[in-house]
Amino acid sequence: MLQSDTLKKRAEKARKKKAVLGEDIELEEFEREEPGEHEEMESMEDLPYKYKKDILNVGVEPTGKGRAGSFLQIDQSGVCTNCGTESVELMNMQDALEKHDWLKDYMWKAVAVDSDKYTAETALRESGGYFIRSLPNTKEIFPIQACMFIGSSDVAQTVHNIIIAEENSELHIITGCTTGSDIQRALHVGVSEFYLKPGAKITFTMVHNWAEEVEVRPRTGVILEDNSTYISNYILTSPVRTIQTYPTCYCQGENSRAVFQSILGGQKDSVLDTGSRTILTGKNSSTEMITRAVSKDQSQLYTRGDLIGRSPEVKGHLECMGLVLSDESSIYSVPELEGSATNLELSHEAAVGKIAEDEVQYLMSRGLTEDEAASMIVRGFLSMDITGLPPELAAETKKMLDLSLKGM
Numbered sequence: 001m002l003q004s005d006t007l008k009k010r011a012e013k014a015r016k017k018k019a020v021l022g023e024d025i026e027l028e029e030f031e032r033e034e035p036g037e038h039e040e041m042e043s044m045e046d047l048p049y050k051y052k053k054d055i056l057n058v059g060v061e062p063t064g065k066g067r068a069g070s071f072l073q074i075d076q077s078g079v080c081t082n083c084g085t086e087s088v089e090l091m092n093m094q095d096a097l098e099k100h101d102w103l104k105d106y107m108w109k110a111v112a113v114d115s116d117k118y119t120a121e122t123a124l125r126e127s128g129g130y131f132i133r134s135l136p137n138t139k140e141i142f143p144i145q146a147c148m149f150i151g152s153s154d155v156a157q158t159v160h161n162i163i164i165a166e167e168n169s170e171l172h173i174i175t176g177c178t179t180g181s182d183i184q185r186a187l188h189v190g191v192s193e194f195y196l197k198p199g200a201k202i203t204f205t206m207v208h209n210w211a212e213e214v215e216v217r218p219r220t221g222v223i224l225e226d227n228s229t230y231i232s233n234y235i236l237t238s239p240v241r242t243i244q245t246y247p248t249c250y251c252q253g254e255n256s257r258a259v260f261q262s263i264l265g266g267q268k269d270s271v272l273d274t275g276s277r278t279i280l281t282g283k284n285s286s287t288e289m290i291t292r293a294v295s296k297d298q299s300q301l302y303t304r305g306d307l308i309g310r311s312p313e314v315k316g317h318l319e320c321m322g323l324v325l326s327d328e329s330s331i332y333s334v335p336e337l338e339g340s341a342t343n344l345e346l347s348h349e350a351a352v353g354k355i356a357e358d359e360v361q362y363l364m365s366r367g368l369t370e371d372e373a374a375s376m377i378v379r380g381f382l383s384m385d386i387t388g389l390p391p392e393l394a395a396e397t398k399k400m401l402d403l404s405l406k407g408m
Contacts, residue, residue, distance in 0.1 A: 007113050011123040014114035021304075022244025022273045025215050027121055030156035030187045035127045038077040038151070044070055046080075050181060051149070058176025058207040060147040067174075068142040071130045074149045075157055078128065087138035088171065089131065093160055096131035103131070106162055110193035110221030110250070118189045118217045122158040129160040129191075134169035134200070143172035143205075150179040150186045150214070159190040165200035165228070173202065177216075178209045185213040185241075192220045196228035198253065205233040210240040212268060220247035224256035226282070232258075236272065237265030237382070244273040246304060251278060251285035251314075260289040263382050266299030266329060275304025275334070280314035280344075287315075292382050293322040295329035306336045309344040318348035323355060323381055325374070 018024050041047070044055070044062040052062045055072075064070050069083035069090040078092035089096075097103050113123045130146055150157050165171045179186060188210070196202060210216060222230050230249060249258035260276040278287035289305045305318040322331035335348040355377050363373035 007108055007123065010114040011120040014120040015117060015124070017114065017116050017120065019116040019118065019217070019244065021246060022217070023242050023271065025187065025217070027117060027156065027187070031152075031154050032125065033076045033152065033155050035077050038074045038079050041080050043082065044072055044080055044147075051151070054178050054181055055147050055149065055176055058147070058178045058209045059174050059205070060145050060176040066142055067145045068140050069144045071144070071146040072149065073128055073130075073147070073157075073159065074151050075155050076128050078130070081130075085140055085142070087135050087140045087169075088144060089133040089135070090144055091131050093129040093131050093162065094127065096162070103162065106164065106193065106195060108193075110195065110223050111191055111219050115219060119191060119219050121156075122160050122189050122191045125158045126160060128158055129162075131162050132171070132173065133164040134166060134171040136166040137168045139170040140172065143174045145174045145176070148175070148177040148188065148190060150183055150188060152186070153183050154185055156187040157189070159188075161190070161192040162195075163192065163202065164195045165197060165202050167197040168199040169197075170201045171203075173204050175204070175206045176209070177206070179211040179214060183211045183214075186211065187215045188217070190218045192218070194220070194222040194230060196222070196224045196230055196256075198226040198228060200225075201229040203231045203233070206235070208236040208240070208243070209238045212239045213241045215241050216243040216245070218245040218247070220245070222247065222249040222258065224249065224251050224253050224258065224282070224285075226253035227255045228253055229257045230259070232260045232276075234260070234262045234274075236274075237263065237267075239268040239270050240272070242271040242273070246275050246277060248277040248279070249287065251280045251282050251287065253285070254283045256282045256285045258287045262291045264291065264293040264301060264303070265382065266293070266295040266301045267297055269298045271300045273302040273304070275302070275306070277306035277308070278316060279308045279310065280316060281310045283311060283313055285311070285314050287317075289318045291320040293320065293331055294325060294378055294382060295322070295331050296325045298326070298328045300329065301331045302334065303331065304334045304336075305348065306338075307346050307348065308338045309346050310340050312341045312343040314341070315345045316347070320350045321381075322352040323378065324352060325355070325378070
């Protein structure tokens with residue numbers, strides 16, 4: 001569904017282009033299912049019981065209770081789209097492009113179509129994903145929920161989402177990405193482009209709960225105009241084969257602000273290569289990038305952060321704290337700061353260590369076993385406060401986090 005020959009040529013040229021970061025994946029090893037393989041449904045309540053349980057684990061409510069709208073994609077098929085508010089547009093990308101001729105002008109502006117083989121693959125398939133748009137001067141209290149679900153083994157799921165917050169609007173999104181409990185191996189590539197107009201605010205909370213042999217390659221770009229705010233909360237604490245993601249925020253507007261908050265738990269032989277980049281060009285723009293990471297078993301975690309200040313009077317802080325719980329696991333913290341203007345404030349803080357023995361001994365003296373004590377310390381370490389959410393959504397996000405941490 002590429003809208004120009006130029007974009008198509010760029011995508012074709014990048015079909016074999018390896019990503020700069022992360023293990024290379026042979027895309028030909030996965031099946032390219034066509035849209036329409038799964039039947040549409042009126043509501044997520046029509047899902048089989050076992051699938052309902054799977055999506056509940058990533059914060060997606062099948063009944064739609066407490067949600068302004070719902071979107072569900074199974075493999076390559078958009079099967080359910082419901083929206084119960086007049087302040088937000090929600091539809092699959094194909095319908096959105098047919099309805100809004102102007103939407104093509106947003107395609108591949110925040111993420112380059114030829115970034116790597118994964119963006120190229122998504123562009124050349126271009127059939128999955130959602131479109132969300134909050135209308136000007138509206139503030140929707142309840143979140144939109146979206147679920148990317150893989151229900152077939154060895155399938156390649158590609159997604160292209162576009163989210164637009166119009167001027168002075170506020171939008172909250174909960175996205176849960178997961179697989180059926182009987183799925184082992186698959187590929188997920190999710191491209192998301194966010195556009196925040198003057199005075200707009202988006203909070204985007206994403207929970208991943210993949211099967212152990214799933215490969216995951218999200219690609220995200222965010223463009224912020226004057227006085228806009230983007231807050232990203234990302235939670236991954238379940239085993240996965242590999243994930244490599246490095247969302248980039250472009251704080252172009254005056255007083256624009258970007259916040260990344262990530263909670264990572266590496267288990268088994270998972271390889272998590274995650275991070276975020278913010279480019280501050282707008283006057284008085286600012287960013288905070290905070291990560292809590294724990295490695296167990298034989299997992300490898302790479303926590304990256306790139307903070308770039310290109311204008312005077314910008315501020316940014318990058319922070320990564322990690323706990324290594326086994327001799328076979330590792331955490332690599334890679335903070336980068338780049339300043340190319342006067343009168344800016346950029347800082348970073350990183351620390352990787354192990355659980356303090358005196359804390360374990362104290363809890364054991366209160367009747368806990370050593371494993372129970374260690375588990376309690378880990379959950380406390382990862383349970384950082386998620387900022388920027390309305391009280392009701394903050395409480396629900398905390399509940400989602402607690403559920404994700406059960407296996408840690």
